[in-house]
Amino acid sequence: MSTPSLLILPGDGIGPEVMIEVRKVIDWFGANRGMNFDVSEDLVGGAAYDAHGTPLHDDTMAKAQEVDAVLLGAVGGPKYDDLDFSVKPERGLLRLRKEMDLFANLRPAQCFDALADFSSLKKDVVAGLDIMIVRELTSGVYFGEPRGIFEEGNERVGINTQRYTESEIDRAARAAFELARKRGNKVCSMEKANVMESGILWREVVQKVHDEDYPDVELSHMYADNGAMQLVRAPKQFDVILTDNLFGDILSDCAAMLTGSLGMLPSASLGAPMANGRPKALYEPVHGSAPDITGQGKANPIACVLSFAMALRYSFDQGDEATRLEQAVEKVLADGVRTADLLGEDGVSPVSTSEMGDAIVTAL
Amino acid sequence: MSTPSLLILPGDGIGPEVMIEVRKVIDWFGANRGMNFDVSEDLVGGAAYDAHGTPLHDDTMAKAQEVDAVLLGAVGGPKYDDLDFSVKPERGLLRLRKEMDLFANLRPAQCFDALADFSSLKKDVVAGLDIMIVRELTSGVYFGEPRGIFEEGNERVGINTQRYTESEIDRAARAAFELARKRGNKVCSMEKANVMESGILWREVVQKVHDEDYPDVELSHMYADNGAMQLVRAPKQFDVILTDNLFGDILSDCAAMLTGSLGMLPSASLGAPMANGRPKALYEPVHGSAPDITGQGKANPIACVLSFAMALRYSFDQGDEATRLEQAVEKVLADGVRTADLLGEDGVSPVSTSEMGDAIVTAL
Ligand SMILES: CC(C)[C@H](C(=O)O)[C@@H](O)C(=O)O
Ligand SMILES: CC(C)[C@H](C(=O)O)[C@@H](O)C(=O)O
Secondary structure (H helix, E strand, C coil): CCCCCEEEECCCCHHHHHHHHHHHHHHHHHHCCCCCEEECCCCCCCCHHHHCCCCCCHHHHHHHHHCCEEEEEEECCCCCCCCHHCHHHHHHHHHHHHHHHCCEEEEEEECCCHHHHHECCCHHHHCCCCEEECCCCCCCCHHHEEEEEEEEECCCCEEEEEEEEHHHHHHHHHHHHHHHHCCCEEEEEEEECCCCCHHHHHHHHHHHHHHHCCCCCCCEEEEEHHHHHHHHHCHCCCEEEEEEEHHHHHHHHHHHCCCCHHHHHHHEEEEEEEECCEEEEEEEECCCHHHHHHCCCCCCCCCHHHHHHHHHHHCCCCCCHHHHHHHHHHHHHHCCCHHHHHCCCCCCCCCCHHHHHHHHHHCC | CCHHHHHHHECCCHHHHHHHHHHHHHHHHHHHHCCCCCCEECCHHHHHHHHCCCCHHHHHHHHHHHHCCEEEEEECHHCCCCHHHCCCCHHHHHHHHHHHHHEEEEEECCCHHHHHCCCCCCCHHHCCCCEEEEEEEECCCCEEEEEEEEECCCCEEEEEEEEEEHHHHHHHHHHHHHHHHHHCCEEEEEECCCCCCCHHHHHHHHHHHHHHHHHEEEEEECCCHHHHHHHCCCCHHCCEEEEHHHHHHHHHHHHHHHHCCHHHHHHEEEEEECCCCCEEEEEEECCCCCCCCCCCCCCCHHHHHHHHHHHHHHHCCCCHHHHHHHHHHHHHHHHCCCEHHHHHCCCCCCCCCHHHHHHHHHCC
């Protein structure tokens, strides 16, 4: 196989800072494990808007379609708050997800032993937590038509459309069941079938996929409001959670916060296999662009580093190398190395973004 | 004024059990505070379906429109899971909300001192928590058209419509600002304006209502996914949270679970003032029908009792009597009286539903 290609889109805010550290890690794998990547870099979000007047240039979109994997930092920032909806930084990210057809968004919510004290939840409730949320990412209310703000009589009305076809639900469900088989073999699917017809169809299709092709996986269904409660009450009851785009947005952020360390959490967004067998894929940290700490050397690069680990696992079939990288991160944490966001009350002084990157490379 | 009227709809599951205790409390106010109510009782949810083949009979709907306040227990249960969507127990509740036009759903998430240990969150994160969520209740994706499951090419598609008019947002916002003025004077409005046009209109109208008529109230806006995170991370940053029907469903359940004691939480759903000046109103506990403990004398009646306290405050202008009732509940808890759901590990033995009701009456 030719050298695998990687498109890096640092984006806005702390995106560029954390990406510098990820490149150190990528370089380490090249120098020490013979894993070379053909790395290119481009703009997305506000950075692309500043350069081109659009949050994602067509050329960048075309490049993203061609590479083996995209690694994204973060998009958005107060500077762009007043932009028109159609050119907001987020539209760049949403266009990538939609046009690459990245229907399965994998969001692990994992509580690292060394950081369990960090959660706002009691230690015994979250220690050892290891949930995988599979969020449908290319449909639902994020993309449904009609949408917009319309005149109606004497006033305006804001409209969005929640919409799911059977095949959209089917493929997201398969992604969840496949993952469950490699983990705890349990899927909990969440919707509001008691209120929304789209939720009824969702439940029905998930059940059908299960019964026909994954009867060995334990499947349960839960209303999304109860899901939010159960995540707060007893998150360890879950293994894989399968849900739609909008519920997934909220529930995965809720789950992420249970771990107490958002700066730690990666994500993978996967589509259908390309000609070379690799899935279309975009990897990004769950945290946002964090404008309040941008440029201060305070950002935690771990979420982005672990996003690259997910790329090794899901795009490049290098599960062992991914585990190596994850263990290096755990070792650094166990050694007490902490960026500012991970500081408790015990008087450790924080390391900078680049010191954390160096520590990970050293641990590798 | 003539005797105020109260329609009691016990509903399903533990609804009838907890309502018996509320009636003891209502009787106490009649006997000891000269506050008499013209109480009638009727069916809703599965109970109404069993009797009439519909989760809300037209006669019951008409009665609900006439009374000064409705007090509802809970609806739903596994027995009704396979019913057609149109006659599910939930449809009875949704019809009441919609036809009474109860646009402002007030959901306090309060952490009782005596129960702070009970939360899955650390005590210092939740002790003293006192949030009021104002959830728009008669519009959004719960009621928007088109909706349903349709054929499209070779497959089916599930569709629901998120839809908000300016006036719907306006009146919900006013309810939130009015409440904030009587509390901490802060409103945080939550939507997904970065992704949904309905969220853009929501944010714009809330800001306008604020600037024109409530400039004294502190207003902030937050994306709903971040809202879920912030609720888990540091819930005490909030005073009043204003949000739409679907986000409100999820975020209020998340907030409720922070308190650790769902069996404690009441809610009020308010509409426009009637001819007598009282708002259309329905009061109900936040907990569901709890089929797993139905009929065992284990249910906690406090959420329903506190819903009646909200009725005293918001429908009958008896804030002092509401406070009296709330303090009686606090006293009972401080005395260590606990239903099974409130038991920690300290070996107290639980009281029954009716013993809890009696204890509250004694404390009054
Ligand atoms: C930035 C935003 C468009 C995005 C979303 O809503 O999906 C983010 O919240 C996420 O979860 O990745
Ligand atoms: C029972 C159900 C229809 C209802 C809702 O979704 O609104 C419930 O979850 C609630 O929050 O009151």
